[in-house]
Amino acid sequence: MIDSPSSVDALLRVADLVVEYGARAATVRAVDGVSFDVRRGETLGVVGESGCGKTSVAKALVGLQRATSGSIHVADRQVNASPPPTRDWLAKRVQMIFQDPISSLNPRRRVRDIVAEGLIARGQRGDDVTAAVERILAEVGLDPADVADRRPGEFSGGQCQRISIARALVLQPELLVCDEPVSALDVSVQAQIINLLAEMKRRYDLTLVVIAHDLAVVKNMSDRVMVMYLGKVCELGPADDVFARAAHHYTALLIDSVPEAARPVAGDSRTAAEMPSLFDPPSGCAFRTRCPAAQPVCAETPPPLRAIGREHAVACHFPATSPVGVGRRP
Amino acid sequence: MTASAPGAGGAAFLAVEGLTTVLGAAGGNSVVAVDEVDLRLAAGDTLGIVGESGSGKSVLVRSIMGLLPDHATVSGRVELGGRDLLTLGRKEREALWGVEIATVFQDPMTALNPVRRIGVQLTDPLRYHLGMRRREARTRAVELLAMVGVPAPTRRMEQYPHELSGGLRQRICIAIALSCSPSLLIADEPTTALDVTVQRQVLDLLAELQGELGMTMILISHDLGVVRQQADTIAVMYAGRIVEQAGADALFRSVRHPYTRGLLQSTPRLEDPSHTPLTAIPGRPIRMTSQRVGCSFAPRCALAQPVCAEVLPPLLIDGHDGHEHRAECHFPLEVEHVAPVEPVASPVRAPA
Numbered sequence: 001m002i003d004s005p006s007s008v009d010a011l012l013r014v015a016d017l018v019v020e021y022g023a024r025a026a027t028v029r030a031v032d033g034v035s036f037d038v039r040r041g042e043t044l045g046v047v048g049e050s051g052c053g054k055t056s057v058a059k060a061l062v063g064l065q066r067a068t069s070g071s072i073h074v075a076d077r078q079v080n081a082s083p084p085p086t087r088d089w090l091a092k093r094v095q096m097i098f099q100d101p102i103s104s105l106n107p108r109r110r111v112r113d114i115v116a117e118g119l120i121a122r123g124q125r126g127d128d129v130t131a132a133v134e135r136i137l138a139e140v141g142l143d144p145a146d147v148a149d150r151r152p153g154e155f156s157g158g159q160c161q162r163i164s165i166a167r168a169l170v171l172q173p174e175l176l177v178c179d180e181p182v183s184a185l186d187v188s189v190q191a192q193i194i195n196l197l198a199e200m201k202r203r204y205d206l207t208l209v210v211i212a213h214d215l216a217v218v219k220n221m222s223d224r225v226m227v228m229y230l231g232k233v234c235e236l237g238p239a240d241d242v243f244a245r246a247a248h249h250y251t252a253l254l255i256d257s258v259p260e261a262a263r264p265v266a267g268d269s270r271t272a273a274e275m276p277s278l279f280d281p282p283s284g285c286a287f288r289t290r291c292p293a294a295q296p297v298c299a300e301t302p303p304p305l306r307a308i309g310r311e312h313a314v315a316c317h318f319p320a321t322s323p324v325g326v327g328r329r330p
Numbered sequence: 331m332t333a334s335a336p337g338a339g340g341a342a343f344l345a346v347e348g349l350t351t352v353l354g355a356a357g358g359n360s361v362v363a364v365d366e367v368d369l370r371l372a373a374g375d376t377l378g379i380v381g382e383s384g385s386g387k388s389v390l391v392r393s394i395m396g397l398l399p400d401h402a403t404v405s406g407r408v409e410l411g412g413r414d415l416l417t418l419g420r421k422e423r424e425a426l427w428g429v430e431i432a433t434v435f436q437d438p439m440t441a442l443n444p445v446r447r448i449g450v451q452l453t454d455p456l457r458y459h460l461g462m463r464r465r466e467a468r469t470r471a472v473e474l475l476a477m478v479g480v481p482a483p484t485r486r487m488e489q490y491p492h493e494l495s496g497g498l499r500q501r502i503c504i505a506i507a508l509s510c511s512p513s514l515l516i517a518d519e520p521t522t523a524l525d526v527t528v529q530r531q532v533l534d535l536l537a538e539l540q541g542e543l544g545m546t547m548i549l550i551s552h553d554l555g556v557v558r559q560q561a562d563t564i565a566v567m568y569a570g571r572i573v574e575q576a577g578a579d580a581l582f583r584s585v586r587h588p589y590t591r592g593l594l595q596s597t598p599r600l601e602d603p604s605h606t607p608l609t610a611i612p613g614r615p616i617r618m619t620s621q622r623v624g625c626s627f628a629p630r631c632a633l634a635q636p637v638c639a640e641v642l643p644p645l646l647i648d649g650h651d652g653h654e655h656r657a658e659c660h661f662p663l664e665v666e667h668v669a670p671v672e673p674v675a676s677p678v679r680a681p682a
Contacts, residue, residue, distance in 0.1 A: 049525035050496075156614050186382040187552055188630075191596035191610035198605070213525065220598035220606060239604035257530035258600055259555035274481075274495055275525075 010037040010073075011175055011207045012061070017070035019056045028278045030056040032231035033070070035305075038175070043201065043208040045222030045239065047215055047254070051278055052228040054211045058179045061209065062096045074175065088122055095168035099180035101160035105152040111137070111163055112148040118171045136170045137163075139203070140196060158189035162196065169200060176201075178210045182217060194221060215258055219243050224311065227251045230278060230286040233305055237312030245321045247314035250287045285317065293318045342409075343373035343546050344394075344514060349406035351386075351393045363389040365570035365622065367406075371563075373513075376540065376547040378561030378578070380554055380593070382615045386570040387550045391516045394548075395431055396423040410514060429459050432512035434536075436519035438499035442491040448475075448502055449487030452509065459510045474505040479535060497528035501535065508539060515540070518550045533560060554593060558582065563653060566590045569616050569626035577653030584664075586646065586657035589627045625660065633661045 019031035031053040038044045046054045059065035060080070061072060067080045074093050079085055098104040105114055115133045124132075134144035140162040152160055161181065168176055181197065182190040194217065201208055212218045218225060218239075225242045227235040227250065235248040246252040275290070276282055282289050288298040297317055305315040346369040354360030363386045371377045381387040393404050396415060408415040410430065415423065435441045443451055452471035456462045462470065468487070475483035478501040491499055500520065507515060517536060521529035537560060540547050551557050557564055558578055565575040566587065574587035585591045592611040599606075613630040625631070628638035643658045 049527065158614055186615055187593055188382060188596055188611040189614055191608040194598070194608055195610055215526070216598040216600045219600060219604050220602070220608065222604055243600060253527055255600065257527045259533070259553070259559040260600060274497060
């Protein structure tokens with residue numbers, strides 16, 4: 001685990017998190033020893049392709065998936081301890097919004113009830129609840145008088161995502177976990193939701209964990225970025241550094257693969273073979289089967305995450321960019 | 331509209347004129363899903379069609395193929411290699427599918443039959459359309475799998491779709507589409523369901539095969555970046571109409587339509603620093619209606635004037651790089667506008 005200034009005022013601390021699915025004979029390790037901190041007020045972006053474990057991390061953070069081992073601390077309290085903190089304690093601190101805004105809202109309930117549910121579960125009643133619901137709906141850009149008594153089916157994907165954000169923020173959490181918050185939305189609507197989350201973050205002093213497969217979305221929203229591959233962290237660092245000076249060959253492959261309107265794609269896609277199966281992960285470094293820089297040692301020893309710059313760490317034996325101080329703590 | 335559309339170097343291989351598709355039962359609610367679309371595509375070229383959900387891009391290509399439900403009414407002209415497709419009878423049209431025109435769809439899992447082996451799905455078109463015998467078809471199917479870069483092709487013949495990754499499934503869909511050497515390949519969001527590194531592989535594969543086989547291609551995507559990388563000309567659709575159309579480089583160098591610029595400005599870009607503010611397009615894509623009055627984009631447009639809501643916008647045509655640049659707008663953006671473009675208005679916060 002990398003010691004960094006972020007440890008000082010960390011709202012979220014994750015250490016050696018392991019999430020496994022399945023029974024004894026067919027166990028898949030979706031998250032394999034992941035450690036990171038998120039300090040208060042920061043946005044950490046988690047990026048990677050299908051099967052990299054990013055959603056399993058998100059689910060473990062909010063308690064939707066049991067961690068097989070490792071620890072998750074929120075505000076210095078271990079949330080996967082036994083006994084766990086109460087549901088209410090966690091709900092006040094951590095909330096989540098999901099990828100598909102329409103299916104994550106109960107179609108039979110009115111928007112007012114959907115947003116109020118957390119408050120009611122907490123024991124609040126009456127005018128306080130109504131006022132809080134109407135205030136948060138207005139803040140996410142919806143007109144309470146117009147939307148509160150309608151049901152999710154009457155709204156577009158972008159509007160449903162605003163309702164999801166209202167449902168999460170009405171409880172005034174400290175940490176908001178966003179799993180693919182814009183990937184189901186139309187291009188012209190994505191920017192509205194990205195801007196809204198940035199505004200809500202400022203207004204409520206939120207700490208965000210944003211999980212997405214779209215590199216440009218993650219870069220735009222994040223202060224720091226964590227790149228995952230087959231359940232492990234490849235690279236972790238400030239967003240601008242990671243994208244400007246990708247140290248892990250997987251990060252570089254991801255960046256080169258993005259087709260953008262403004263520039264041609266680089267490199268040769270034929271070097272990029274298929275992702276290995278989680279049931280049978282490669283020995284040593286998980287990325288070695290697709291890595292242009294792989295050496296024999298990569299098949300033998302899993303590379304540890306080590307610092308290569310200020311807050312910038314990489315898990316690679318032969319990083320692509322090696323500023324002064326490779327292998328040593330800055 | 332008599333002027334030739336972009337990409338019309340010589341004789342067009344595919345020519346679409348005034349294509350209009352109305353969906354809906356007679357007397358009931360009907361929508362104009364495709365509204366007076368003109369396209370010309372030279373043989374061997376790639377046309378990219380960009381639009382959001384509901385913009386009509388999929389209905390447009392289905393109208394070209396004749397692959398629409400019975401309640402659809404199609405008018406206009408579609409000529410492929412000199413043949414008028416809209417006047418063909420059902421039998422003649424079906425004979426084109428898979429042979430002249432082939433399609434690759436978005437979701438390879440639903441495009442493949444889940445309970446039949448890959449080999450059967452690949453040999454079916456070879457035997458049906460080309461009259462190959464079983465053994466001959468199998469040999470050809472293995473060749474096709476190798477051509478699209480599927481490792482261990484002989485073993486894949488015996489597998490079912492669920493045993494394969496999304497990228498491999500899409501390669502198999504491409505192999506099936508190419509099995510009868512179509513002259514026109516329609517790829518409808520072929521990489522949307524795929525991871526970014528796999529997307530790159532599939533797009534490179536399509537470009538490579540297109541070059542080898544001399545196919546003409548229509549590539550549909552919601553992603554401007556995908557289309558930019560692959561297409562010779564790009565058409566931007568909004569509410570059933572092509573609002574802007576130009577050569578790929580010209581479109582991004584000098585954006586004319588406020589909607590196209592809005593799409594570019596609202597998309598985060600990797601080369602921008604983190605937390606770069608995005609200029610969102612307010613509102614959301616409109617539903618297509620049967621009556622079009624004025625510009626469909628006007629309610630969301632920062633540059634809209636009263637006239638935009640009342641009068642159909644004029645079609646502006648000028649050319650550069652041997653391609654025409656067309657835009658339908660009352661107040662088009664300046665001609666030599668170099669991307670990245672400057673925001674014209676502060677982000678308007680409005681319900682999505």
